[in-house]
Each structure stands twice: as structure tokens, then as C-alpha cells.
Amino acid sequence: MNNVLIIVYIYYIIALQKIQCAITKPCVDFKKDETMEVQKRQTQTIEILKTALIQLLQTKEFEAITVSDISRTAGVNRGTFYLHYVDKFDMINQLEEEILHHILTILHHHSITQKQEAYPAVVQIFEYLKEEFEFIHAIATSRFTYTNQLVRKFLMELMEKWIQLSKI
Secondary structure (H helix, E strand, O other), rough: HHHHHHHHHHHHHHHHHHHHHHHOOOOOOHHHHHHHHHHHHHHHHHHHHHHHHHHOOOOHHHHHOHHHHHHHHHHHOHHHHHOOOOOOOHHHHHHHHHHHHHHHHHHHHHOOOOOOHHHHHHHHHHHHHHHHHHHHHHHOOOOOOOHHHHHHHHHHHHHHHHHHHHHH
């Protein structure tokens, strides 16, 4: 009987602490903080890998770059690279898709009904391209055969959007 009272008392103290915590200050959700920290590390790792690829593209053609080169330049394990990408082609595809997605999001965000209203969107796109200039320049100057396909894809999507605007 004495053990039951102790357990009830412990639950009572815990409940009081939770109530007091809720009243006086927001409680820390360690799981949420932990998830945010993991996402932050993943984002940092992807940026480090991207920077390494940019550095390598300045000295080598894409076809000559290996996953080991990227990992070594980034200072990470090859296993870390493979946590994020299947291979170097997947990496460049994801990075290019991210840029295209961001640009198309800018276009979709602006409710453009007339050509004159496109100016703010175009300015925002150019500002974003300026932020991503190192990567875009590295890809464009690496004589990477996929670059032509990427540019063509981007221009087609941009032209489709422009045609939609022209019909308005």
C-alpha cells in the first residue's frame, strides 16, 4: 500500500510540474527541436556538397568528376553523399530542379494578368539567379552535355507561362 501512495504522489508532482510549465512558460518540445536540428544539418550538408561540385566544375568537366571527388572536396564521407543522392547525375538533377522549381514558384506566386505586371516577377527571378550564379555558371561553362537540355527545358516552361500570359 505504501508503494502505491509513493507512485500516486510521484504522478501528482509530475502533473503539477506540467501544469506549472504550461502556465509560466512554453515547454520545450525536444522532439521538435531534434527534428529541426536534423533538417538543419541535412541542409548544411547539401550546401557543402553543392559548393564542392561548383569547385570541381571550375577545374574539371562534369563527366570526369566522381562521387569520391565530390565527397573528398566537401570533406564528407561517400556514405553521406549517398544519403542525399543516388549518384552525381541525381545530384545535378536535384540541384537543377530546385532552381527551376524556385523560378516557377516565383512566376506562379505573382498574379500576372498583363505583361506590365510581369516586371516584379522578372526582377525577383533575376535576383534569385544572381544568388545561384556560381552554380549556374559552373554548369554552363563545364561543357556538360546535359546543360543544353536543362536550358531548353527551362526556356520551354518559361515560354509556356509567357504564352498563357499573352492570351490574357
